[in-house]
Amino acid sequence: MNKSKIKEQLLNFDHNHPQFLIRYSINLLIRIKNKLSKININKKNTMNNFNFYNPVKILFGKGKIAELSKNVPENARILMTYGGGSIFKNGVYDQVKAALKGFNVIEFGGIEPNPHYETLMKAVEVVKAEKIDFLLAVGGGSVLDGTKFIAAASLYEGELAWDIAAKSIAVTKALPLGAVLTLAATGSEMNSGGVITREATQEKFAFGSPVLFPQFSVLDPQVTFSLPQRQVANGIVDAYVHVIEQYLTYPMNTPVQDRFAEGILLTLIEEGPKASNSETPDYENRANLMWAATMALNGIITVGGKSDWSTHMIGHELTAFHGIDHAVTLAIVLPGVLRLMKDKRREKLLQYASRVWNINEGTDEQKIESAIQQTEAFFRQVGILTRLGEHKVGQDTIDRIVNRFTQRKMRAVGAQQDVSIANVGELLKTRL
Ligand code: NZQ
Ligand code: ZN
Numbered sequence: 166m167n168k169s170k171i172k173e174q175l176l177n178f179d180h181n182h183p184q185f186l187i188r189y190s191i192n193l194l195i196r197i198k199n200k201l202s203k204i205n206i207n208k209k210n211t212m213n214n215f216n217f218y219n220p221v222k223i224l225f226g227k228g229k230i231a232e233l234s235k236n237v238p239e240n241a242r243i244l245m246t247y248g249g250g251s252i253f254k255n256g257v258y259d260q261v262k263a264a265l266k267g268f269n270v271i272e273f274g275g276i277e278p279n280p281h282y283e284t285l286m287k288a289v290e291v292v293k294a295e296k297i298d299f300l301l302a303v304g305g306g307s308v309l310d311g312t313k314f315i316a317a318a319s320l321y322e323g324e325l326a327w328d329i330a331a332k333s334i335a336v337t338k339a340l341p342l343g344a345v346l347t348l349a350a351t352g353s354e355m356n357s358g359g360v361i362t363r364e365a366t367q368e369k370f371a372f373g374s375p376v377l378f379p380q381f382s383v384l385d386p387q388v389t390f391s392l393p394q395r396q397v398a399n400g401i402v403d404a405y406v407h408v409i410e411q412y413l414t415y416p417m418n419t420p421v422q423d424r425f426a427e428g429i430l431l432t433l434i435e436e437g438p439k440a441s442n443s444e445t446p447d448y449e450n451r452a453n454l455m456w457a458a459t460m461a462l463n464g465i466i467t468v469g470g471k472s473d474w475s476t477h478m479i480g481h482e483l484t485a486f487h488g489i490d491h492a493v494t495l496a497i498v499l500p501g502v503l504r505l506m507k508d509k510r511r512e513k514l515l516q517y518a519s520r521v522w523n524i525n526e527g528t529d530e531q532k533i534e535s536a537i538q539q540t541e542a543f544f545r546q547v548g549i550l551t552r553l554g555e556h557k558v559g560q561d562t563i564d565r566i567v568n569r570f571t572q573r574k575m576r577a578v579g580a581q582q583d584v585s586i587a588n589v590g591e592l593l594k595t596r597l
Pocket of ligand 2: 403491
């Protein structure tokens with residue numbers, strides 16, 4: 166019906182007629198709704214309320230492991246946790262033992278990359294048998310995450326500690342812990358979260374609680390000199406995607422957080438290739454990478470904004486099924502997520518294109534596509550293979566992932582619930 170016809174009908178209508186009143190009311194409601202939705206749009210652009218709490222003491226720089234003795238509680242019964250043995254080869258073990266001379270230290274090694282629940286529960290037995298009251302994690306993100314889980318599971322009163330992760334059971338008490346970080350990547354050293362894998366079921370879930378912040382974390386960039394290039398590259402990409410997950414969503418009028426985020430991204434773009442292309446590690450370079458990774462996921466850039474984490478959620482499944490390194494899964498998935506979300510997240514993508522990649526020419530569509538291509542090129546430049554096919558993963562795995570999400574009765578992934586499960590299969594297809 167055209168406008169003049171509607172006008173004509175309205176003029177000829179008995180205004181006291183119930184039909185008119187109903188139509189009038191509906192029109193009024195639509196107008197109110199439109200007004201409200203305008204207010205909502207404005208609301209979207211307003212920084213959310215937040216509480217920010219981060220109690221982790223950072224001991225950063227050369228030789229800082231020696232300060233352990235001043236930070237570990239005196240008379241504590243300490244369980245020192247570590248991974249597959251890198252700390253014996255690069256001197257970190259000796260430094261820790263020297264710093265803790267005279268302390269009561271029991272050791273638990275063998276925590277795998279993507280730490281296994283099964284292994285961590287063995288550590289819980291040691292904690293109980295030895296009456297441990299302080300945990301010291303020495304290693305990369307996996308050892309730190311694993312140790313956070315041990316801290317929670319040791320005091321867990323439920324039946325199955327796996328539920329802490331699988332059923333997101335609130336952790337209200339945990340053993341105190343500290344950390345000596347040997348791999349800059351996850352930010353676990355300054356946050357209260359972790360991710361663990363159950364080998365038996367090939368499942369990987371995150372958990373977290375304010376009681377799981379480390380009391381302190383020692384960050385000596387020199388200890389990262391012994392990292393293989395693969396792990397250096399993983400660290401750069403993981404930190405990069407952590408920033409993207411928190412920054413590249415919807416504008417919330419958070420210029421401080423945005424510019425912190427862009428500063429971290431630019432630092433990684435500058436420093437990353439230097440680290441991955443050089444045979445000999447450089448202290449300044451490693452120091453900047455280490456601090457960038459810590460800042461990327463200690464909560465500071467996420468406050469008041471809208472985070473995503475859909476790339477991580479999908480990536481976790483690739484690790485769970487195929488053991489692909491965490492950061493590699495992110496480099497595979499992220500370009501697919503960004504292309505899928507290019508209309509919904511247009512404003513932030515354009516900001517990212519301009520401020521991070523200096524892309525200011527062309528149509529919006531071209532700028533966004535170019536920024537996504539630059540992002541993937543950066544991942545490849547630091548040495549990460551970004552296609553599923555390059556990791557021998559095919560359509561069957563995509564189907565398994567979609568089925569799994571469907572079985573879990575999920576409708577969407579990510580904090581904004583804007584990446585629907587129906588789209589996960591499509592976006593992964595573009596990454597084959
Ligand atoms: O086990 P060892 O022998 O120590 O060897 C490790 C491991 O093989 C080795 N490595 C670590 N430091 C080294 C070293 N080798 C030589 N020199 C050193 N200085 O590197 C390998 C990988 O270690 P890992 O700890 O698994 O790597 P990363 O730090 O990348 O941690 C990955 C885990 O963290 C989780 C991931 O899901 C994954 O399970 N994440 C944790 C987060 C958090 N807590 O906030 C957030 C992240 O998104 C991430 O999901
Ligand atoms: Zn990550």
